[in-house]
Amino acid sequence: MLPITPVIKFLLFSCLILTVVLSIEWFVLNMRADSVEPSSTQRRTMTETNGLLAKLQAADYAEILKQPLFTEGRRAIESEEKAVADPAQEKTTDDDAFKATLVGVSLSSESALALMQDKKGNYHRLTTGNRIQGWELKSIQPTSAIFTRNGTDKKLELEKLKTMANSTPSQPRLPPTDIRAATGNKYRSRAGRKNRGN
Numbered sequence: 001m002l003p004i005t006p007v008i009k010f011l012l013f014s015c016l017i018l019t020v021v022l023s024i025e026w027f028v029l030n031m032r033a034d035s036v037e038p039s040s041t042q043r044r045t046m047t048e049t050n051g052l053l054a055k056l057q058a059a060d061y062a063e064i065l066k067q068p069l070f071t072e073g074r075r076a077i078e079s080e081e082k083a084v085a086d087p088a089q090e091k092t093t094d095d096d097a098f099k100a101t102l103v104g105v106s107l108s109s110e111s112a113l114a115l116m117q118d119k120k121g122n123y124h125r126l127t128t129g130n131r132i133q134g135w136e137l138k139s140i141q142p143t144s145a146i147f148t149r150n151g152t153d154k155k156l157e158l159e160k161l162k163t164m165a166n167s168t169p170s171q172p173r174l175p176p177t178d179i180r181a182a183t184g185n186k187y188r189s190r191a192g193r194k195n196r197g198n
Contacts, residue, residue: 100124100132102145102156112140117159 002008099119106113116124116132124130126137126145135147135154147154 098133098135098147098154098156100135100156101159103159105140105142105145105158107140107142114140114145 100116102114103117103123104115106115111127114126114137116126118124118132124132126132128137128139130137132147135149138146138148138153140146144155144157147156
C-alpha cells in the first residue's frame with residue numbers, strides 16, 4: 001500500500017469538502033424548485049390563456065388582418081369586391097401607368113392577400129380576382145404579385161425588397177497606404193537602423 005503523504009491527505013480532504021458543498025447546493029436547489037410552483041390564480045390564468053390560444057381559428061386570423069399593424073391608426077382596410085368589368089376603367093389606355101405599389105403579402109393555407117397602396121396613398125386589400133386601377137390580381141407569391149389587364153401581365157415586387165435591391169452598396173475602404181511608399185522610402189524602421197548600425 002502507498003504511504004499517505006501530506007499531498008494525498010490534502011487532496012482527499014479537498015475532495016471531501018467539495019462533495020459536501022455540492023450535496024448541500026443540490027439539496028437547496030431542489031427545495032427552491034419545489035417552492036416555486038405557481039399559485040392557484042397563476043395556474044388558472046395560464047389555463048385560461050392556453051384555452052384562448054387553442055380556440056384561435058382561421059376566422060380569428062382573418063379578423064386580425066382587418067386591422068394591419070403597419071398602417072397609420074390601424075384602421076380597417078376595406079376589401080375590394082370582385083369587380084365586374086367597369087367600362088370607365090376599361091377605357092384607360094396603356095399609357096396610364098400602374099400607379100400602385102405592393103406593400104405587403106399575407107399567405108396562409110386558406111387564403112392569400114396582397115396589401116396595395118394606390119397613388120393617393122389609400123390602402124387596398126386584394127385577393128386573387130380583385131381589381132385595382134383596371135388591373136386584375138392574377139396570383140400572389142411570397143415577395144410579389146402578378147396583375148393582368150387586356151392580356152398584359154405585370155409583376156409587382158414588394159416595395160421594401162425593391163428599395164433594398166436599388167440601394168447602392170457602400171464603397172469598400174481602401175487599405176492604409178504604406179508611409180515608406182508614400183514618402184519615397186525616406187523613413188526607415190528602427191529595426192532597419194539597428195541592422196545597419198545607425
